[in-house]
Amino acid sequence: MHSARLDRLGLRFLALAYLAVILVGPLAIVFWRTFEHGLAPAWNALSQPDTIHAFKLTLIITAIAVPVNTVFGIVCALAIVRRSFPGKGLLNAFIDLPLALSPVVVGLSLFLLYGRQGWFGGWLDDHGIQVLFALPAMVIATIFVSLPFVAREVVPTLREIGDEQEQAAYTLGAGGWQTFWRITLPSIRWAVIYGVILTTARCLGEYGAVAVVSGRLQGQTETATLRVQERYESYDFAGAYAISIVLATLAILVLVALTVLRPKEGTS
């Protein structure tokens, strides 16, 4: 009995110590370094026009990528769970691709598609449409890396609720849309919200793919995460930390939102 208790305490200690060293420690240092000299330096760093622009850009990209991936994720999940069609297994596997693929590779592949020598590059160039080093490529890159989250949350929930409620709605005279809005969507709402939060977090934090396709032009194609790197390389540590703090705070808010929402899933 006694040794079992010790074992349990030992395991707990190990888990917490690991989390402290790997996760909490670095985060705490960022907070500490930011406010080391008071609030003023951090505030000054954050109010630089280029920094404000970087945050705006991150928000714009997120505001486009999240709705797109939410709709796509729900449609994909419905297709995977409710329909059978050739290539379904492939779709199911491909949805996870962004999780397995390094974002840098995603960025490079966009280069191959939209670069001057790329498949679409020539045509786009002829028509005066700029994709690379501009918002479109950054949005596409972000959509790519944050694609799986909604679908991955919704698929198991759809499986669990089954399709009897939908069939009941049909026999009661509800059409496809009515059934989706009144029956399916309310039944999967917590999974969708959860997926949206994860997608948002992924979009806000995206670095690798966007770094490759953006061109990192200050005040133009620099997102918040790119700005952290740029400030750091310019020896403006206060600026780098201040932006990091904002991103870290957003991440913590996401974490809190997820923790609050998780238990509700079971009861809805």
Added chain:
Amino acid sequence: MSILIRNISKRFGDFVALDDVSLEVDGGSLTALLGPSGSGKSTLLRIIAGLEIPDSGEIVLSGRDATALAPQKRNVGFVFQHYAPFKHMTVRENVAFGLKVRKRPKAEIAQRVEELLNLVQLQGFGHRYPAQLSGGQRQRMALARALAPEPQVLLLDEPFGALDARVRAELREWLMHLHDVVNVTTVFVTHDREEAMEVSDQIAVMNRGALEQVGAPRALYDEPATDFVMRFVGDANEVAGVLVRPHDLDLLPEPADDALEAMIVKATFLGRDVKVDLHGSDGSEVIAVLTRDRYEALGLWRGQTVWIRPERDRAFA
């Protein structure tokens, strides 16, 4: 309204769920689809509702070909085996659903929902969620929901299957009462012969995707068309190669023509009747049911040798 099922076949991969099934259901009747699991009865019900598309054959509702009609357009109420309640809606919202999607006026919906909640004895439960109801209440909610748009046909898939015995008996009574009040053509699926016998005025016995026999409960019991029906709608013995009901057997103290020699293994008093378990000289196990008077007149005892004579037997080819 009447339902006409014409030469319906349906396969799921290699499994033949329905094989050339034809059945006529009169308007206003209460019909049971009776059969063991896997006999195709639920598939047939789902095909009537339009939830399943037959590979071949026709469904005619009220004289109109409905084979290609979407479930939304069939005006059919369906009660699922596990009721399929809309979990995120209250009882009232569940019942109102079919009227809301038809864009009926609010006042009319509210009035109709109250009527239905009264009919299924769920008045006062309107604000509850399905999770807060008992199994029987959930089933009555599902019934009210299916009846709300005033369907011409009511289909029920194993309506009493998931309930305990006492609630089952209660709901059976209640379903018959409801059918008298609403008088909607009703078809229900069951594997329970007593349920089918008690509730319905027509039974369609199904086996392995085919229809064995259709008829009134009594006709099926007294004049089964096949070996399967004989065994499925009542108890049956095989005595010297023929099938016979336990109460159609007589026991004789002496040998007789066409009588099988047997030993009495056990006798059980069932009030007015006595159930006698016998061991035939040909190795068969036979159950006979005699009236108590007959049993006592014969003066039988355990271990005695008697001769079994079928009074009414049925030989099937």
